[in-house]
Amino acid sequence: MIVVKVGGAEGINYEAVAKDAASLWKEGVKLLLVHGGSAETNKVAEALGHPPRFLTHPGGQVSRLTDRKTLEIFEMVYCGLVNKRLVELLQKEGANAIGLSGLDGRLFVGRRKTAVKYVENGKVKVHRGDYTGTVEEVNKALLDLLLQAGYLPVLTPPALSYENEAINTDGDQIAALLATLYGAEALVYLSNVPGLLARYPDEASLVREIPVERIEDPEYLALAQGRMKRKVMGAVEAVRGGVKRVVFADARVENPIRRALSGEGTVVR
Amino acid sequence: MIVVKVGGAEGINYEAVAKDAASLWKEGVKLLLVHGGSAETNKVAEALGHPPRFLTHPGGQVSRLTDRKTLEIFEMVYCGLVNKRLVELLQKEGANAIGLSGLDGRLFVGRRKTAVKYVENGKVKVHRGDYTGTVEEVNKALLDLLLQAGYLPVLTPPALSYENEAINTDGDQIAALLATLYGAEALVYLSNVPGLLARYPDEASLVREIPVERIEDPEYLALAQGRMKRKVMGAVEAVRGGVKRVVFADARVENPIRRALSGEGTVVR
Numbered sequence: 001m002i003v004v005k006v007g008g009a010e011g012i013n014y015e016a017v018a019k020d021a022a023s024l025w026k027e028g029v030k031l032l033l034v035h036g037g038s039a040e041t042n043k044v045a046e047a048l049g050h051p052p053r054f055l056t057h058p059g060g061q062v063s064r065l066t067d068r069k070t071l072e073i074f075e076m077v078y079c080g081l082v083n084k085r086l087v088e089l090l091q092k093e094g095a096n097a098i099g100l101s102g103l104d105g106r107l108f109v110g111r112r113k114t115a116v117k118y119v120e121n122g123k124v125k126v127h128r129g130d131y132t133g134t135v136e137e138v139n140k141a142l143l144d145l146l147l148q149a150g151y152l153p154v155l156t157p158p159a160l161s162y163e164n165e166a167i168n169t170d171g172d173q174i175a176a177l178l179a180t181l182y183g184a185e186a187l188v189y190l191s192n193v194p195g196l197l198a199r200y201p202d203e204a205s206l207v208r209e210i211p212v213e214r215i216e217d218p219e220y221l222a223l224a225q226g227r228m229k230r231k232v233m234g235a236v237e238a239v240r241g242g243v244k245r246v247v248f249a250d251a252r253v254e255n256p257i258r259r260a261l262s263g264e265g266t267v268v269r
Numbered sequence: 270m271i272v273v274k275v276g277g278a279e280g281i282n283y284e285a286v287a288k289d290a291a292s293l294w295k296e297g298v299k300l301l302l303v304h305g306g307s308a309e310t311n312k313v314a315e316a317l318g319h320p321p322r323f324l325t326h327p328g329g330q331v332s333r334l335t336d337r338k339t340l341e342i343f344e345m346v347y348c349g350l351v352n353k354r355l356v357e358l359l360q361k362e363g364a365n366a367i368g369l370s371g372l373d374g375r376l377f378v379g380r381r382k383t384a385v386k387y388v389e390n391g392k393v394k395v396h397r398g399d400y401t402g403t404v405e406e407v408n409k410a411l412l413d414l415l416l417q418a419g420y421l422p423v424l425t426p427p428a429l430s431y432e433n434e435a436i437n438t439d440g441d442q443i444a445a446l447l448a449t450l451y452g453a454e455a456l457v458y459l460s461n462v463p464g465l466l467a468r469y470p471d472e473a474s475l476v477r478e479i480p481v482e483r484i485e486d487p488e489y490l491a492l493a494q495g496r497m498k499r500k501v502m503g504a505v506e507a508v509r510g511g512v513k514r515v516v517f518a519d520a521r522v523e524n525p526i527r528r529a530l531s532g533e534g535t536v537v538r
Contacts, residue, residue, distance in 0.1 A: 015342060044317070044345075046384060047316070047317050047318070049316070072354075076313075076345035076346065076350050077345065078349070079352070079353050080345035081341055081344060081345050081446040083348070084348050084372055084435065085341075085344075087370075087372045088429070091375065092433040093434045096374060097372075097373070099368070099370070099372070100367070100369075100370070103353055103366075103368070104356055104366070104367040104368050105297050106360065137525065141418075142367075145418055149410075149411075149414055151411075158353075160357070164357070164361040165357070166357050197516045201436040216372060219277060267304075269450045
């Protein structure tokens with residue numbers, strides 16, 4: 001099993017991703033695709049007069065403030081625009097793709113975080129009523145049913161809360177959860193940069209490899225800070241959880257998945 | 270099997286539809302839901318600065334002009350907003366719903382009509398490059414797989430063309446095709462009126478019954494004209510194709526499906 005997360009930033013070459021994924025699928029490789037959609041959500045939200053707002057958490061992470069209206073825009077872009085674009089491109093390339101959100105068949109279920117801590121003017125405040133959360137359960141039986149019948153699942157947030165509400169959840173975390181669940185050969189994160197960059201956005205500062213057993217070394221610990229912290233620690237956790245390797249790679253090029261699998265990008269193992 | 274098409278006009282009580290569908294599903298009734306989304310597509314298209322345009326065909330029917338941008342808005346509303354709203358409401362009511370478009374798993378495949386005839390200022394013209402068409406094939410194996418595993422499918426256009434393009438197709442026709450394929454007990458069309466009205470929009474002119482064997486009688490033939498032609502003839506065809514009865518009923522009320530099944534509305538049999 002190979003799990004591929006296609007990021008939602010500007011510059012992603014969806015045609016190349018679909019072509020590469022379809023060609024692997026036709027060779028019999030079992031694949032799960034997970035995708036984002038943040039840049040297009042921002043655009044649509046602006047156009048609909050409900051501009052995006054973000055919260056900076058005390059730990060430094062940034063997340064989208066998700067009121068009910070934002071959640072609906074999120075669903076329109078992730079489940080409608082981006083998911084169906086990928087499914088259509090995959091069908092064009094001969095792969096029988098099937099797009100699902102976490103709501104469908106209770107595929108991703110998790111805990112809603114109704115109170116979210118954030119930092120404003122140096123003070124920690126609490127935002128209530130947010131529709132965000134973390135996936136804790138996967139309906140693996142549904143994925144197995146579709147995989148065994150020969151389909152290529154294309155998966156997207158939102159997830160379903162334990163109270164049966166749609167919640168905005170992190171696609172990177174979903175991909176890691178799936179890769180761990182399947183003990184995947186590889187978990188590939190595709191985005192609009194060549195991998196993890198020691199000095200973002202300097203692409204010459206690409207980190208080639210992060211050996212998990214040396215993550216406590218000062219050289220590697222320095223990478224697991226700031227904006228890369230969540231990505232690096234998520235990858236380390238996935239490898240510790242049984243995923244053979246995690247690769248952060250470029251989605252702006254031809255054959256992005258095969259390149260990642262051949263080691264182009266940042267390999268965590 | 271009962272096939273329910275939920276219209277996309279203003280005033281549909283989605284909560285009531287979901288509650289009723291979930292309660293039937295929990296009793297073990299096999300259900301397929303198909304839905305529309307036209308009114309909300311119009312609103313979103315206006316808000317995004319790409320207002321809806323419609324073509325009047327020589328036969329009198331009206332259809333949405335669907336360029337690629339309109340198709341994307343259509344997908345956002347049908348596959349994103351409306352489909353996920355229904356799936357979420359059904360999950361809240363305890364039914365394990367799963368939402369799919371016609372692209373997913375090649376569920377609905379059909380012929381793209383690239384050249385569409387329309388009437389303007391009394392002249393017949395041809396519009397080219399439209400992404401519309403008619404569904405001719407259903408991936409019944411996929412529906413059976415999901416039904417047998419206990420899921421409640423919630424289905425929506427677009428369909429996939431034979432050239433693997435997404436195409437805007439008529440949800441009423443999809444519902445009739447599904448009902449015929451399954452030899453359904455009932456095909457229920459829910460909208461924002463109590464059924465077929467002899468003198469639209471006068472709700473007192475509700476037609477109680479259309480006996481298919483008497484469709485050629487002047488009394489009934491008169492109903493199969495103008496704006497009701499497609500609906501009436503579609504229902505007649507479905508009944509001739511093996512569907513036990515077709516009911517046009519109200520989606521603004523509580524228990525809309527059970528009411529339709531008990532004969533409230535217009536019954537074609």
